[in-house]
Amino acid sequence: MTEELTATIVHEIIQKRPSNSHKGDFGRVLIIAGNQQFGGAGLMATAAAVNAGAGLVTLATDPVNLTALHVRTPEAMFIDWHDDAELSSAIEKSDVILIGPGLGTDEFAIRLVKKTFALAKGNQRLVVDGSALTVMAQNNLVFPLNVFSVATPHQGEWELLSGIKLAYQDNMSLNNVQRSILNANTLVLKQHHTIVMSDQREFQLKLGGPYMAVGGMGDTLAGIIAAFLAQFTNATKATEAAVYVHSAIAEQMAHHSYVVKPTIIADFLPNYMVQIKSNLDQE
Template sequence: MQELTADILSRVITPRKSHSHKGDYGRLLLIGGNENYGGAIIMATEGAINAGAGLTAVATHLINLTALHSRDPEAMFIDWRDQHLPELIRKMDVIVCGPGLGVNLQAKKVMNILATNVTEKQTVVLDASALDLISQDHQLIPAKGKLVLTPHQMEWQRLSGLRIPFQTDGANLAAFKDLLLGREAILVLKSNQTRIYDLFGHQAINPIGNPGMAIGGSGDTLAGIIGAFIAQFDYSFDTISAAVYLHSLAGDIVYKDNYVVKPTALSKRLPELMKKYCAKERKM
């Protein structure tokens, strides 16, 4: 089991070229945020924007539009009932689905639209409510594309059938293979020491983080960061590991002076940390 260090950031985060534009840093769509949980998709969006996604769009309930644009004017908006949602999904590089999505009929409809419109070239990050929905119906798992699953331990229990005391590395990997054998997929199992697995034998543990991060929205923010990192630096075990490590590193910095780590405060730290650990610029 590899223990992550700050070196993972310098391996993954690369300088931006002078001759580039926003499209070079990935097209990311986040889907979620029903009438009650709009904050979840907004925190995921802030994580994505602050982690450097080039173009960020959000498919959410119309009620969230004003709050989203007030906090994050960088993000584009589409009503998740819009008939053009399938077309938008197909245009994106990465889709993050689940924060604040809920599990009602509309949520299932959105998941079905996603599952039937993802292409082989895309990556889908499934988080929160999306994981609960696929635990009820595996047909809602996108049939194509690369996958990243980001459950906390209770969500993983519902998805895998493994009770939390029995979520050992061997059992987790076996359950993950049973669920997604033959797919390009990575599991980010969130806990006080998050573990990361793929289906090719790579395993990593994140040794940092703090109890101040035990607050609603931390996982949503991580999902946004993971999506942004894949959009910029491509899908790989290292890319996703770096996103996990950066999330905790930012949280540890906030925790030094604060009893609670608000996810929005964590997100604000991301651009300066990415600049600090950017490989070539750190040597200058």
């Protein structure tokens, strides 16, 4: 049965940090994203991951995006994704890997997806978004076994992956959905009221609206998911909390913005999360 995703999940997942914490305690996130045409996607995902609290964030991208990365998010590190050895090392050392925003679907993108899936290990978490989902659908790829994987398709990507029209999704069993998304542990089906499905449960988010119909919204969500997976132990609940936070911030901003830019959501993340911490402090 589908339940409503509420703020309860955020208060459950976001915890006060120990006073003796250091950046290594909050996860290493690698984002593989942003070709020459769609570099902004990688930049937005990276800013979101940093602002959502990931300890160390690296963007593997086309070198054309380096200067923009340093200007927008100097806290993040950079890898030239054409450097095969350096990229392989980064994949193997990361706690969470996000691949797909602005990746493209050419032969190089296909190699990147296959390489990432081949190197991912069971102690890591994998988020697959955007172009990488299209690459999977077009090349009959499945998520690596024994790696906790999150798929974040929008409506068109969902239909490519599953072969099932969204109009019929309410009638599908959870087991059928899991088979349709090619072994992913959690599905974030982005739509007017986003659905988050896992083996354990299914939630629908009632927040959000047309003010979120802006390019880059999904890239920012993917970055938040990656950061939460890096910080919080329960991967399913961390994904659900990230989905809620993303739309909750947008809803707040919509009171004084006709459209809510994804970059504004990323910038407001630390402020929103400290509100949750303040509530914990008062308990």
